[in-house]
Amino acid sequence: MKRSDRLVSLTHYFLENPKYHTSLPYFSEKYGAAKSSISEDLAIIDRVLQAEGTGHLQTLPGASGGVSFVPELSRENGSKFIAELRETLEDPARILPGGYLYMSDILGDPKMVNQIGRVLAAAFSGLAIDVVMTVATKGIPLAYAVAAVLNVPVVIVRRDPRVTEGSSVSINYVSGSSRKIQTMVLPKRSLQENANVCIIDDFMKAGGTINGMVSLLGEFNANVQAIGVLAEADDEEDERVVEHYTSLVKITNVDMKQNTIDVHPGNVADYQ
Amino acid sequence: MKRSDRLVSLTHYFLENPKYHTSLPYFSEKYGAAKSSISEDLAIIDRVLQAEGTGHLQTLPGASGGVSFVPELSRENGSKFIAELRETLEDPARILPGGYLYMSDILGDPKMVNQIGRVLAAAFSGLAIDVVMTVATKGIPLAYAVAAVLNVPVVIVRRDPRVTEGSSVSINYVSGSSRKIQTMVLPKRSLQENANVCIIDDFMKAGGTINGMVSLLGEFNANVQAIGVLAEADDEEDERVVEHYTSLVKITNVDMKQNTIDVHPGNVADYQ
Numbered sequence: 001m002k003r004s005d006r007l008v009s010l011t012h013y014f015l016e017n018p019k020y021h022t023s024l025p026y027f028s029e030k031y032g033a034a035k036s037s038i039s040e041d042l043a044i045i046d047r048v049l050q051a052e053g054t055g056h057l058q059t060l061p062g063a064s065g066g067v068s069f070v071p072e073l074s075r076e077n078g079s080k081f082i083a084e085l086r087e088t089l090e091d092p093a094r095i096l097p098g099g100y101l102y103m104s105d106i107l108g109d110p111k112m113v114n115q116i117g118r119v120l121a122a123a124f125s126g127l128a129i130d131v132v133m134t135v136a137t138k139g140i141p142l143a144y145a146v147a148a149v150l151n152v153p154v155v156i157v158r159r160d161p162r163v164t165e166g167s168s169v170s171i172n173y174v175s176g177s178s179r180k181i182q183t184m185v186l187p188k189r190s191l192q193e194n195a196n197v198c199i200i201d202d203f204m205k206a207g208g209t210i211n212g213m214v215s216l217l218g219e220f221n222a223n224v225q226a227i228g229v230l231a232e233a234d235d236e237e238d239e240r241v242v243e244h245y246t247s248l249v250k251i252t253n254v255d256m257k258q259n260t261i262d263v264h265p266g267n268v269a270d271y272q
Numbered sequence: 273m274k275r276s277d278r279l280v281s282l283t284h285y286f287l288e289n290p291k292y293h294t295s296l297p298y299f300s301e302k303y304g305a306a307k308s309s310i311s312e313d314l315a316i317i318d319r320v321l322q323a324e325g326t327g328h329l330q331t332l333p334g335a336s337g338g339v340s341f342v343p344e345l346s347r348e349n350g351s352k353f354i355a356e357l358r359e360t361l362e363d364p365a366r367i368l369p370g371g372y373l374y375m376s377d378i379l380g381d382p383k384m385v386n387q388i389g390r391v392l393a394a395a396f397s398g399l400a401i402d403v404v405m406t407v408a409t410k411g412i413p414l415a416y417a418v419a420a421v422l423n424v425p426v427v428i429v430r431r432d433p434r435v436t437e438g439s440s441v442s443i444n445y446v447s448g449s450s451r452k453i454q455t456m457v458l459p460k461r462s463l464q465e466n467a468n469v470c471i472i473d474d475f476m477k478a479g480g481t482i483n484g485m486v487s488l489l490g491e492f493n494a495n496v497q498a499i500g501v502l503a504e505a506d507d508e509e510d511e512r513v514v515e516h517y518t519s520l521v522k523i524t525n526v527d528m529k530q531n532t533i534d535v536h537p538g539n540v541a542d543y544q
Binding site: 104114 | 320419
């Protein structure tokens with residue numbers, strides 16, 4: 001196979017298999033090419049992906065050596081995306097009764113969701129994460145987008161147990177804003193003991209739901225490595241029960257009378 | 273920029289933007305290359321992606337001309353994936369009380385989910401689809417995987433309305449297997465009138481839930497273009513209320529005494 005063809009095929013392979021370690025002999029055999037030629041191909045791909053702020057190829061030398069694609073997002077690409085997101089969210093037509101914001105269109109757009117996932121995954125790329133966890137329903141697409149980049153599975157916490165998931169562990173927790181007692185359930189099979197977990201959700205007010213997930217993880221002796229949300233509302237900062245988290249945007253001053261919303265960058269910029 | 277670099281960058285661009293039409297002058301300007309050079313690049317990419325059974329580049333000539341990447345899945349790749357899926361599902365440890373199968377690990381694996389999405393999207397690639405619809409919770413990752421390939425948004429039907437989604441349309445329907453009356457809700461904002469919809473879910477027994485979604489779509493004057501499920505159970509075929517659908521696998525004879533399961537290919541092969 002010619003270099004030009006190999007470059008297309010290899011680029012496709014790496015983008016489809018992020019954070020997956022592949023040996024150089026595998027590629028040599030697949031393409032019927034010398035190891036030195038493959039190495040040159042990899043250098044080209046690495047250079048272009050880095051220049052575009054998409055990630056880089058990590059090469060390990062030696063007998064167990066090989067290469068894996070580490071997805072990244074340049075500070076520039078991340079900031080540009082967050083600026084677009086802020087503009088989209090500041091549309092007054094999004095204001096719903098109770099000062100909530102309509103975000104279902106954003107969470108329903110697979111391209112947007114994948115971008116959000118990339119920003120969060122980039123912030124967590126240096127951490128050892130075994131699994132991404134979220135609670136049904138709205139955080140689910142974001143959790144998959146993050147997990148796809150980190151090449152780890154997703155577990156979904158539910159409000160109600162289901163027969164199709166076998167036996168479960170459940171906890172009661174107090175919702176931060178409404179002060180109501182609620183229940184969360186996770187199937188026993190879905191999480192190993194001592195797993196390193198990244199919690200993802202779409203929105204955080206006081207943080208009661210996320211705090212509930214942290215408590216549930218305690219029952220599995222799991223370690224919370226990171227918490228990531230698309231948006232945080234800062235109007236309840238005094239009551240916040242979650243301290244360390246990463247957010248893309250911070251929503252303030254949802255003013256139903258003036259029909260305005262202020263959306264600021266979240267603290268993700270501090271991690272980049 | 274050299275051809276080798278352009279090939280990496282272009283391959284990345286097309287895989288990130290499936291079914292998105294881009295003009296040739298855009299690429300000429302981006303890479304500072306002649307239109308003829310770009311055309312040669314596109315021919316190479318098209319040839320490699322076709323040879324790998326991943327899809328092809330569709331080129332439209334003329335003033336409004338340009339190119340888009342049409343993701344596909346070769347019959348060979350699809351059959352291979354379904355064979356692996358059958359083997360994974362036939363593990364007797366998956367049998368749960370009531371003859372249900374544990375599938376959360378498969379639905380929790382982003383790579384697996386994206387593959388399932390590709391098989392279903394390939395079956396529907398000739399149809400005009402504006403939006404993918406599913407019902408919370410388990411079908412959500414599959415719906416996003418299909419929608420990402422088709423480059424369309426996702427709408428999620430819920431069992432309960434939420435204040436964060438504004439006003440909604442709800443229907444009552446009879447669950448196929450349990451014969452219970454249940455409710456389904458879709459926010460008014462989430463679907464345009466006369467939309468062409470593809471319904472996706474993880475599992476279908478009698479089809480009551482999917483039939484409920486079809487009724488709900490009637491309230492929006494939407495057109496059901498396709499119905500796709502990961503698995504169908506054939507033990508209730510007599511009672512099935514949904515006729516036209518596409519499935520990846522068909523689960524039969526979940527025998528709790530013998531501790532065996534039979535998993536056959538679904539009818540997706542007929543569409544490929």
